[in-house]
Amino acid sequence: MSHLPNEELISAAAGELGQAGASELGVIASLRAQGHEPEAVRAAIEQCELRSKAGIAWKPGGQTRQHWLLTRDGLEQASHPLVAQFHANLIVQSGVNHVIDLTAGLGSDSAAFIEAGLRVTALERHPDTAAFLAHNVPEATVLTRDCTEVDFAHYLAAQYTIFIDPARRVGSRTADGARALPERDPERWSPSLSFVTALADRFQIYMKAAPAFAPPRGWASFMISVDGTLIEMFTTNAMTGVHAVMIDSRTEQANVISTSPNPTKSVANDICIGGFLYELDPAITRAGLSQQVAGELGVSPVGEKGIWLFGTSSVPFAHARQYEVHDHFPIKDVKSRVAHLPGIAIKTKDSRRGLKELRKASGKGDHNDWAIVVLGSGASELAVLVQREP
Template identity: 35%
Template sequence: MSARDDALAAAMAEPDPSSLAAAARLRRSFDADDAAWALAQAALRRSAAGRFARADEMLFTRAGLEQATREPVARWRAARFVAAGVTQVWDLGCGIGLDSMAFAEAGLRVVAVEADGETAAVAAHNLALVDGDAEVRVGFAEEAAVPPGAAVFLDPARRTAKGRTWNVADFTPPWDFVLGHLASERFVAVKLGPGLPKELIPASVLAGWTSHRGDVVEATLWNRLGTGTEAVVLPHELRVTSPPALEVRPLGRYLLEPDGAVIRAGLVSAVAPGSDVWLLDRHTAYLSADEPVDTVYATTFEVDEVLPYDVKVLRRWVADRGVGTLEIKKRAIDVDPAELRRKLRPKGLGAATLILARTLAGTVAIAARRVGR
């Protein structure tokens, strides 16, 4: 083992690697740089615990951990590469290697390319945990000589000194380079943020939005899977060529809240094929039904009561029922749920959900409870 390995083992044994006491103890036995590196890695591993199966063996950078693909999403995407007949994938801009690890675990030959040498070293360590033959190269994505027949995965950096950006002039690698790969004959997937502006989506690709455990985590562009949009609510995939048109009708016995990925993909009307569902408002992504609807693409609530959207009325309702735990949901209504919750002064042992929704009768507060999934 190297001195850094020994330092990391000592840092991992510390109750709080970020404490001054831990730093003092490690500096008694290790070089200051090695001690600082080890303590930082131990803290990052603890932050990653529960998110990544091998977090206690991996190395991280802070930026890489913040931007890393969730493991179930990376594995789902790798499986799609395999299903497409891909045998080799070049991960251009691999970061700390989370996606590359998923590709390798799926049996694909991986070549990972990263411009930053320190980050590339972290990726090499992580990839070696699952595939000793995987290759990590230091270099720019646009300079990589990808061989014919190899697939490409791209995750363009979309950050500036001011934070995240959708100005394509600030993307790394350049957006024209990304578009060139999407227009190529090879199999290509491009990971982007879930806030992807629709005007950036080429007409020739499949654009998908993926959610995991209720969070919309990313958008992906695919160049060899047809065109249109899809919603992926892991592990389920919703792709509809022509979503049905729905009527706008009064609130029924049930309210359906589509998953965020479904909303971003524009597939709200397709969440429950064969069921009699309708919209509460033409421009709001709430559906209703008179019968319970079983769908993985939406949460179904049974309506208990419909109240005026009035703070005094709602405060009295909360107090009368002894509601202490109050969930407030809303769509297309200019209100801060946290601020409204303070105004309603929840206190007691009860729990309730209020859904603020636009309806044909105006904006109302719907007291409801989850049913089904």
């Protein structure tokens, strides 16, 4: 890429695309008629599409991101701004002042590090993406380099920490444009896990990975969700323990629940009508903290996967959806037991049964207020009719 996309041309394209009845072909023709080169017009249109696609997910970044240059792959791989903010705050707490972002991409995390007061050296191996990175995060020192080719001895004398988000997909996009498949073998990531752990002998490492990843022994793990959707697992050799991080995009606040050395034992309750089911935030479930949370709330885990808790009374808890229990029965009776309802949601996360199978058995369409929660399997399988609390 010889030149960066022109911001004035991007703004002009966005203005025309925003007009009633506008079409992409029409806007392209209009801009070409104004004397703009075809390549420049295509680049401007692409930036408009990508900025529109970024949408609300990038709004927590504020005005600093409204003129960022984007790529399709880079946008899909970039950290959510609020998650990047959490990364930065965690690193600041460790006392370092300079971060080497080994896989900077478009700069989502690097920007958060800068905003947190850290100095940043950002590496990106693809020249075009590196040019966008330098535009997006001008305060960072940008190096167009593969991190596996860096002489890290140069950085040992100063107080540096390393942030890394290995590429975890292999192959090319599918014919319909879908992303490449995730690579489950950490040694086939780019860079590999062994490369990362070798650096851990000399540096503090902060690494982003998929939620299913098991961190190296002795490293801390942070399961991170945003508004109840599990986003990632974040791990570091600078801390220990298991942590669930729940981020609320409305308040832009992160709430952390960590493993307790002396957790309160949970109580044992049988599900009964008039009681309450609690659907835990997936960050808590994936972190394996369901039992601990149940003990702290005075309720009991139910089902097989730690997703659900049950209590005989209502207990306020910000990181769970609460449902009142109206009935419970064997799966075979589901159709007759919900016949009086306008529709039901079906929740099968704790069950091996398929959603389509149960939807057909219920004879009902979807509904926001009422739900069937399927717990357990085999002889212990139970259908629980619940109503969501406001």
